Amino acid sequence: MVVHIDKLGRMVLPAAIRKMFKTSSFFLVAEGKEIKLKPVPSWEEMRGSIKGLDSKAFLKERHEEW
DSSP states (O other), rough: OOBBOOOTSBBOOOOOHHHHHTEEEEEEETTEEEEEEEOOOHHHHHHTTTTTOHOOOOHHHHHHHO
C-alpha cells in the first residue's frame, strides 16, 4: 500500500488500516531509514499493566489537573 504526504506534511491512513487498530493516535518511530507507526494503547488496554496503580484515584487526579 502506498500513501502520499501532502504539502502540509499530512498523510492519510486508509480506513481499513485505521479500523484494524481502532485508534486515531499513533507513535511515530524513526529507526534508521524506516518510519514506523505504532498504535497508542487505550486507557482500557493499559489498565492492569502497572501493578499497584489505583485507576480511580489516578483518573480523579488527572481530571482535576485538566
